Amino acid sequence: VICDSLRVTALVDDALDAEDRAEVEGHLAGCEACRAQAADERQIRAGLRALPAPELPFGLEQRVRRQLRGRGRLSGAVRLVLPLAAILVVALWVRGYAPFVAWELSRDHEHCFGMERLPAEVWGSEPEIVTGWFGERGERLPLLPPSVGRLALVGGRFCWLPDASRLAHLYYASDEGQVSVFAVPHAVRMRDEYTTSAGGNAVTLMRLGRTVVGVVGENEEEVNVFVSRLRTNVAGLFIDPPFVQ
Amino acid sequence: VVKRDEAFEAEVLPQLRALFGIAYRLTGNAHDAEDLVQETMLRAYRAFDRYRPGTNARAWLFTILHRLRTDLLRRRGRSPETVELVDDGPPVAPVHEKALTSGHEEITRALEGLPEIFRSAVVLRDIEEFTYAEIAATLGVPVGTVMSRIHRGRALLRTALSGRAE
Numbered sequence: 001v002i003c004d005s006l007r008v009t010a011l012v013d014d015a016l017d018a019e020d021r022a023e024v025e026g027h028l029a030g031c032e033a034c035r036a037q038a039a040d041e042r043q044i045r046a047g048l049r050a051l052p053a054p055e056l057p058f059g060l061e062q063r064v065r066r067q068l069r070g071r072g073r074l075s076g077a078v079r080l081v082l083p084l085a086a087i088l089v090v091a092l093w094v095r096g097y098a099p100f101v102a103w104e105l106s107r108d109h110e111h112c113f114g115m116e117r118l119p120a121e122v123w124g125s126e127p128e129i130v131t132g133w134f135g136e137r138g139e140r141l142p143l144l145p146p147s148v149g150r151l152a153l154v155g156g157r158f159c160w161l162p163d164a165s166r167l168a169h170l171y172y173a174s175d176e177g178q179v180s181v182f183a184v185p186h187a188v189r190m191r192d193e194y195t196t197s198a199g200g201n202a203v204t205l206m207r208l209g210r211t212v213v214g215v216v217g218e219n220e221e222e223v224n225v226f227v228s229r230l231r232t233n234v235a236g237l238f239i240d241p242p243f244v245q
Numbered sequence: 246v247v248k249r250d251e252a253f254e255a256e257v258l259p260q261l262r263a264l265f266g267i268a269y270r271l272t273g274n275a276h277d278a279e280d281l282v283q284e285t286m287l288r289a290y291r292a293f294d295r296y297r298p299g300t301n302a303r304a305w306l307f308t309i310l311h312r313l314r315t316d317l318l319r320r321r322g323r324s325p326e327t328v329e330l331v332d333d334g335p336p337v338a339p340v341h342e343k344a345l346t347s348g349h350e351e352i353t354r355a356l357e358g359l360p361e362i363f364r365s366a367v368v369l370r371d372i373e374e375f376t377y378a379e380i381a382a383t384l385g386v387p388v389g390t391v392m393s394r395i396h397r398g399r400a401l402l403r404t405a406l407s408g409r410a411e
Contacts, residue, residue: 005396005400006392006393006396009392009395009396009399010377010392013370013377013392013395015376015377015392037403040345040399040403040407041403043345043347044345044352044371044399044402044403044406045370045371047345047347047352047406048352048356048367048368048371048372049371049372049374050349051349051352051353051356051372052349053262053266054265054266054269054270054275054278056261056262057265057275057279060261060265060279061258061261063279063283064258064261064282064283064286065258067283067286067287068250068253068286068287068290
């Protein structure tokens with residue numbers, strides 16, 4: 001019988017199927033050399049198994065944790081910042097999106113005129129008084145008409161946009177209806193004029209100089225008249241804030 | 246992130262001692278072993294999404310460690326694979342009268358004297374009690390190769406421990 005030392009190793013490791021195992025064991029019974037190999041390998045196995053585990057270097061676990069935490073925090077930060085950045089980009093994009101601006105102005109119009117008492121911060125039918133009040137607060141407004149048709153200037157206030165910028169809101173009112181005029185404090189992506197209906201109101205955004213002015217009212221006709229009046233009479237004319245450069 | 250970190254902590258960190266043990270047996274010193282362990286943990290952390298919880302975390306870590314170790318040796322120009330091409334192993338030690346030396350120190354020294362390619366297989370089998378199939382998966386070689394490496398590794402240890410090495 002030829003010795004198969006490889007299979008003796010497999011026998012020691014209990015890696016043979018029943019048939020091979022019986023065969024190798026049978027061989028071992030009559031072969032001193034293979035018997036010695038098996039005995040030695042078993043002893044080596046036992047010896048290796050009995051070796052004390054090398055001592056863990058002091059502080060290794062802490063060092064590993066620290067290293068991982070560093071990575072974790074970094075990836076955590078990236079995971080947190082990326083969505084925020086995406087939200088910011090979308091928010092900036094939305095901010096300048098004309099339909100959104102129209103919707104926002106319509107909402108402000110509803111909000112102010114929907115109150116029991118108009119929440120004006122400045123009252124006045126004289127455009128100079130009202131624009132003067134805004135001018136003192138650094139807001140440059142177009143030259144406003146005291147009235148358009150039956151709509152007369154009543155006053156105004158600063159409203160707040162979702163991005164916490166302030167929005168000059170001017171009130172025109174008559175017995176039948178109301179119109180709001182807004183000076184939008186940021187850029188809007190549109191041509192010279194953008195007209196839509198938003199939140200149940202007619203809304204027109206128009207460029208006057210570098211400012212986008214929004215006109216909002218329940219009555220589309222009134223809004224159109226107001227817009228053409230602003231265009232023809234005061235196009236491009238702004239009153240500089242009298243006290244603020 | 247938190248959930249993933251918790252899972253990593255629960256599944257992987259408890260293997261640190263075993264991981265260091267094998268790293269130490271492969272590198273032969275605590276410093277290189279620690280470097281290897283740190284790098285392995287980092288890789289494991291990055292690849293943790295591909296680990297299926299509840300499976301053999303130790304085998305998974307050893308596979309990563311082995312790959313890192315192989316890459317490192319290759320970069321140093323010491324490919325462990327070349328050893329295999331040399332011959333078909335040392336002759337089996339002949340029958341001998343006296344018993345093998347069994348002191349920890351002698352065994353450790355004999356183990357350190359093994360070519361790494363045999364040492365890794367023997368350590369996985371005899372210290373970690375991996376099966377041939379598990380070792381094959383960890384080292385990325387066929388089961389037959391695992392058997393032959395263990396066989397040759399033990400034969401070398403036998404020679405060293407029987408006092409006939411010189």
